[in-house]
Amino acid sequence: MTSAARPSIRFRGHSLIALVVVPEEPVPDWLAHLDALAQRSPGFFASRPVILDMSHLPHDKDSLRALVGDLFARGIRVMGLEGTEEAILGPDLPPVLSGGNPTGQLDIPTDRIKGQANGNGTRRPASLLVDKPVRSGQSICFPDGDVTIVGSVSSGAEVIAGGSIHVYGTLRGRAVAGSGGDPKARIYCRKLEAELLMIDGSFRTDDEVQPDLRGRPVQAWLDNGAIAIASLD
């Protein structure tokens, strides 16, 4: 078997939000606008994957190559093309993308960004607020950050968060924190009656919770790979 001798090749799916840039005629004016934007918001295109949507601009291979070159000169690297034909592309141009999901319009920042812009610095911290009870059979899933629930989580309901979970009510259902692999995530609740607590893959069922902690306000965190629970009052 030859395959045993060779290390296997690893594939992984990856999804990300790309910035779709739509050039319009006349191109020199459009590029001037782009320069103005880049000057107002330095770093706007930094570390962002950019897709060029050519559907609003009649073009051929040469003009497309020139435009990609113009963008490259401005520090914008195009990772893929939309609204054009495979046939006119050569190996020196980015590939045509398919299977992407369109998302909403991106707000272009109008204020000059203060200080040094870095890739992550401009992103808002993500959190989800749920201000009603989570009922049996419902599942709140928020892989991007913390979940705060103002109300109770019923038996048979589950809350899954990439970050920490805060329940201002009774936690009766399942709480899964740090779902994307965050051992620093915690679970807080005002009254612990949970069926299951899980942080970064480690879990504790109701049976394994000390009886004197039940019904109390508690926090749970990961201590050397095991879930620790302590009263908050």
Place this chain on the structure above:
Amino acid sequence: MAKVLVVTSGKGGVGKTTTTAALGAALAQGGQSVVVIDFDVGLRNLDLVLGAERRVVYDLINVVQGEAKLSQALIRDKRVETLSLLAASQTRDKDALSEEGVGRIIAELREKFDWVICDSPAGIERGSALAMRFADVAVVVTNPEVSSVRDSDRIIGLLDSKTERAEKGERMEKHLLITRFDPAREMRGEMLKTEDVLEILSIPLLGIIPESEEVLRASNVGSPVTLNAPLSAPARAYLDAAKRLRGEVVAMTVPTERRAGLLSKLFRRAA
């Protein structure tokens, strides 16, 4: 403005059909015009509880599929003039219901009645989904025990997401009706406490119906308990609940059985 009310619970055997009959009759006794619809296609019971089983000619499915007119299928109660029944079909199943057909019938009934009461089947499948689909108000029937409470919780979640009102972003009015309540067992800690049920479900309480033989007796003679034994504890609880549905403020009590005099015993036998 007509109100469409769904009586639902998730779990079976908690008293949905009894409640539909009793609340429907109580509202009708108060002068409102009421139609009760049985959505339990294939396992119909509401006709029995209302004593109309021998008068069913056309049913909900016939009307949904356009085989009969609504006026032909509505059965008027013999005791209370303002109460009508739209029976379910016993020989069909729930797949015979279409959302479009149910929506059309409910819109038509809204024109004619003050209250359209939909008796939901147990479960969370097509039958119960369509029973709640067009409702403005829900009465969630719950017994004070854990499995019933959890199922009700699930149903409340569906009422807040799968009804037409919820999808339009409007508020779905929900009321909790605790049935088969036994004060002695609650005292002994054999049942969930009312305050715990309210804490878990967190919707307003419409009433507490005490466990009583009168309920079973009324079902067996085919008459809603509010008509068959209007002075009994469950009947008084249902009559109070009906008043609260109409917006009256009635103090929340759990009626207890009055000691029946000889006269009323004789009277009940005769009924």
